[in-house]
Amino acid sequence: MRYAERVSESRSDAARGPVVEIRDVTTDGRGVGRLDDGRVAFVDGALPGDTVRIEITRERTSRVDAVAVGTIVASPDRVDPPCPHQAACGGCPLMPLAPAAALALKVRHLEQTLRRVGRLAIETDEVIAAPRTERYRTRLRFAVAPRARGVAVGFHAASDPARLVPVDDCLLGPGEMTRIARRAVELIAARTAEEDDAAWPTHVTVRGTRDGAAFLLVLEGIDAPWTAGRTIGDALCEEIPALRGVHVIGRARRGRSPAPRHLAGARRLHDTIGPFAVAVEPGGFLQVNPDVAERLYAC
Incomplete structure (x- = not known):
């Protein structure tokens, strides 16, 4: 509509x-x-x-x-966004734009950047659109509200980055991703003391395989030692079969984050992109859109 x-x-x-x-x-x-x-x-x-x-x-x-x-x-290219959180959340500003119009806009920005920065006058002959606009991401990073505000995971508001917009299901990734993130924070709230702010994550990252069958959880902002961490990690893996492993990363120091620490389950996942076997690591880099990554690898 x-x-x-x-x-x-x-x-x-x-x-x-x-x-x-x-x-x-x-x-x-x-x-x-x-x-x-x-x-x-x-x-x-x-x-x-x-x-x-x-x-x-x-x-x-x-x-x-x-x-x-x-x-x-209103622009003739406006559409009703499928996500009920879009207006407040800062994650998908172009979602209210028709897909063809959004794609044309991205192409124009690319050409403008190449001209302005690279001094290259390049016109795009063909654009290959991503086959999926929902449920395609293999990585989502959720912000976590301070403990005093209760259990809430989501994304920073578009109008105020200091404000958290709670999200019950982010449409960019499999629904299991949001459920894993929220359940992790619920268990931490239930099994750690209220005054133990050092055991409260600032962000929660969920990484998965392209088929949405297996996930890793990374709890960010928790410094060692964390005595309850292994127990919570084991409980999460037991409760959610698709969650294969749990890791924790301490708070960044001088702009650098420490290496992930393994808590429970698998240390990594195994996936494929085209003919290539890849390891999904808790702190590694992979393209979050596997459909597009497969096209890039095929070039």
Whole structure:
């Protein structure tokens, strides 16, 4: 279902700021337009083709940061995002854009970057779209709310990176990923003392095989020693058959994270990308979109 082309404004919206036509979007998903005085406006919640009323949140000499508070004309390329968390979550800013329009936008950004940085005038003849836009990722990294706020895992808000948006199911990965992350935090809350902040993770990463049959869990931000860690890891692997191993990584020091420490189950997973056998390590690097990785390996 597409958005209506025209959306009425409330009186409060109409009194809050100028109207801007959005002509482009940044790589982090903010709409780009111009004010009547010539300054560039970067607008949260707006996409190319939108005409929106904005509330300015920060002003500079040549630019302003703003948020869309009313839609006057909605882009014809807008679609209803499948994720109920999209508007608040900062993870998928282009999800409300039709797939073909989003792909064309990414191509334009690539060509602009090559011209601006590499001085290369390259035009793309063919673009191969990823076959899946949902449930394709083999790695998800969830932020964890402080213990005092209860058990909550999710992603940082688009409008305020300090605020956590709880998510019950991230559509980018298999549903089991979110369940593993949340259950891990629930067990830590139940089996460690409330005052033991050193045993509370800041982030939880879940890595899996491309078929979604096996996963590794990495608890981040927990420093050694962690006496309850092995017991919690064993309990998680026993409770969730698809979870094959649990690891922990301490807090980063001077921008560098320590090596993962094994707690329970398998130390790594084994997967394939095309004809190649690959190891899925708790701290290793693999393309998170295996369908696209397979195409790259075939080149």
